[in-house]
Amino acid sequence: MSQPQSSVSKLSFSRPDSPQWQALARHIEDLRTSSLAGLFQQDDQRFEHFSIEAAGLTLDYSKNFLTEETLKLLLALAEKCQLSQAIADMFDGCAINTSEQRPALHVALRSPQQNTVQEQAVHACLNKMQGFVEAVLEGNWTGHEGKAITDVVNIGIGGSDLGPAMVYQALTPYHVPGLNCHFVSNVDPAHLLQTLTGLNPETTLFIVASKSFSTLETSMNAILARQWFLDSGAPPNALSHHFVAVSANVDKAAAFGIDPANIFPLWDWVGGRYSLWSAIGLPIALGVGMENFRALLAGAHIMDEHFRTAPARANMPVLMGLLTIGYLNFFGAETQVVLPYAQNLHLFPAFLQQLDMESLGKSVHRDGSAVDTTTGGIIWGSAGTNGQHSFHQLLHQGTHLIPADFIVAAQTHYEQSAESLAQHRQLLANCFSQSQALMLGKTLTEATTELQAQGLDPAAVATLAPHKVIAGNRPSNTLLMQKLTPRALGSLIAAYEHKVYVQSVILGIDAFDQWGVELGKTLSTTLHQALERQDCKEEQNVDSSAFDSSTRGLINYYQKFCRNPA
Ligand code: F6P
Numbered sequence: 001m002s003q004p005q006s007s008v009s010k011l012s013f014s015r016p017d018s019p020q021w022q023a024l025a026r027h028i029e030d031l032r033t034s035s036l037a038g039l040f041q042q043d044d045q046r047f048e049h050f051s052i053e054a055a056g057l058t059l060d061y062s063k064n065f066l067t068e069e070t071l072k073l074l075l076a077l078a079e080k081c082q083l084s085q086a087i088a089d090m091f092d093g094c095a096i097n098t099s100e101q102r103p104a105l106h107v108a109l110r111s112p113q114q115n116t117v118q119e120q121a122v123h124a125c126l127n128k129m130q131g132f133v134e135a136v137l138e139g140n141w142t143g144h145e146g147k148a149i150t151d152v153v154n155i156g157i158g159g160s161d162l163g164p165a166m167v168y169q170a171l172t173p174y175h176v177p178g179l180n181c182h183f184v185s186n187v188d189p190a191h192l193l194q195t196l197t198g199l200n201p202e203t204t205l206f207i208v209a210s211k212s213f214s215t216l217e218t219s220m221n222a223i224l225a226r227q228w229f230l231d232s233g234a235p236p237n238a239l240s241h242h243f244v245a246v247s248a249n250v251d252k253a254a255a256f257g258i259d260p261a262n263i264f265p266l267w268d269w270v271g272g273r274y275s276l277w278s279a280i281g282l283p284i285a286l287g288v289g290m291e292n293f294r295a296l297l298a299g300a301h302i303m304d305e306h307f308r309t310a311p312a313r314a315n316m317p318v319l320m321g322l323l324t325i326g327y328l329n330f331f332g333a334e335t336q337v338v339l340p341y342a343q344n345l346h347l348f349p350a351f352l353q354q355l356d357m358e359s360l361g362k363s364v365h366r367d368g369s370a371v372d373t374t375t376g377g378i379i380w381g382s383a384g385t386n387g388q389h390s391f392h393q394l395l396h397q398g399t400h401l402i403p404a405d406f407i408v409a410a411q412t413h414y415e416q417s418a419e420s421l422a423q424h425r426q427l428l429a430n431c432f433s434q435s436q437a438l439m440l441g442k443t444l445t446e447a448t449t450e451l452q453a454q455g456l457d458p459a460a461v462a463t464l465a466p467h468k469v470i471a472g473n474r475p476s477n478t479l480l481m482q483k484l485t486p487r488a489l490g491s492l493i494a495a496y497e498h499k500v501y502v503q504s505v506i507l508g509i510d511a512f513d514q515w516g517v518e519l520g521k522t523l524s525t526t527l528h529q530a531l532e533r534q535d536c537k538e539e540q541n542v543d544s545s546a547f548d549s550s551t552r553g554l555i556n557y558y559q560k561f562c563r564n565p566a
Helices: 019-031 036-042 068-080 083-091 117-137 162-170 189-196 216-231 236-242 250-256 279-288 290-309 316-330 348-360 392-397 418-440 444-453 458-468 486-507 515-534 549-563
Strands: 051-054 057-060 151-155 180-184 204-209 243-247 263-265 335-341 378-381 404-409 476-481
Touching: 019 068, 019 316, 036 418, 051 316, 057 316, 057 486, 068 083, 068 316, 068 486, 083 290, 083 486, 117 263, 117 279, 117 290, 151 189, 151 216, 151 279, 162 180, 162 279, 162 348, 162 486, 180 189, 180 279, 189 216, 204 216, 204 236, 204 279, 216 236, 216 243, 236 243, 243 250, 243 279, 250 263, 263 279, 279 290, 290 316, 290 486, 316 486, 335 348, 335 418, 348 378, 348 486, 392 418, 404 418, 418 476, 444 458, 476 486, 515 549
Parallel strands: 151 180, 151 204, 204 243, 243 263, 335 378, 335 404, 404 476
Antiparallel strands: 051 057, 057 476
């Protein structure tokens, strides 16, 4: 497919010795000494000045080390890096994945247009998905014994697992009754075999999801699943009722034994971690129905349009990306915590880990030269309020500066009682108060007064008060939505996808390749061969020239227990 020439490889990017970078560094040196609480005292309209609405989301970024001057300097940096050109290049289908010379056109997956070749292919695929989903949900696609499908097992890993699993979980209130989706990724046989426990082969549908159809984990799990199915006594010709695939590698999927009519397409211009919007989202579409899947796409498209058209100062993903560039490069932050105050979003941090860290965990620029900036941060987190009873201690009183993203919905799906509404209000109260506590902290005077009021003697007050001091001044964003609907979720995910792209453009790195994962894959093949050669039978020390002594020791340990199973 011919695609417009990318100008991305020719765009300039931020160099620490550039005037824009230097000006920002000088400004932030001063800003670091100010307190967030002080910034609020100076401007009691800070929320109005530093919050933004887009695509049904509101981002409150007022609790950041940020003034209009900071924004001006960050935006100057973005302009120097020709960010608006880079955004246009993405939507125009330019080869912005420069090391692999191809476009990254996930935005085409949620475009309602059918103008380009890619958009036409997307809509043809959506129609195929629609036909399949309706057939399964209406009982026209059945197992080989004519029984309706009750369980869908998605076999995939990385982008072929994390996105669909996260979205399916997030949209629990929209689940189609009578159909359960399961997600198996790990090569550990426990994952598949435990998932299959209690499932009925006659009513189970497997989706083998792999863009390449050559990923070790997925291939092995697919083989094990096929064996489980055939061991139930089903004839081989029943496989076509129970196994479908999503892949860009149709030949390999067909060679595995999937009926070509049941292979849903994928394209090289869709990165794995950006693929939940494609047929990789088939388990989502089955799990919540095609209408809700299309609403998810629509939400993402609204965010795409915002990202494509809004000026940088009023562009949510641009602001999110620039803030992160600032923390990682000028404040020495190494990690970012993501705190969805929504149990159904508990997989969101894991999804973001792949999206952000596989995209931005790079050490060279697009032209291969070494970076001289901090690229991707370490993403972690979990659902609130649970984290408050484990790692929030470190957020409040630890020695690291960890910018936080809070995510919360104003309404719950569970409005059936005054009690459930009150619980949801507690969720919001906790979310809002955590960002407040991170910002304000508690001074020694406050801690002392508090202890004195409890009637402690002066010596005890003096000893205990320092332990109760909370430095505060910890920055955070809060992303708000009315309700966690398919549409809002689509917008939320797209906002983070674009934020990551913004960071990559400023840093001058390729956000769409992942060469770093290759070495581990190659070495594991050699290791597996070594383990297999031992074959658990005879005592045989590993060829000492082939491995370092640690690896030899590990292989010998396996050999020992393999011969003597407990
Ligand atoms: O190993 C990393 C990776 O290539 C991811 O980028 C990708 O999402 C995952 O493996 C799965 O790849 P595939 O869909 O080709 O099985």
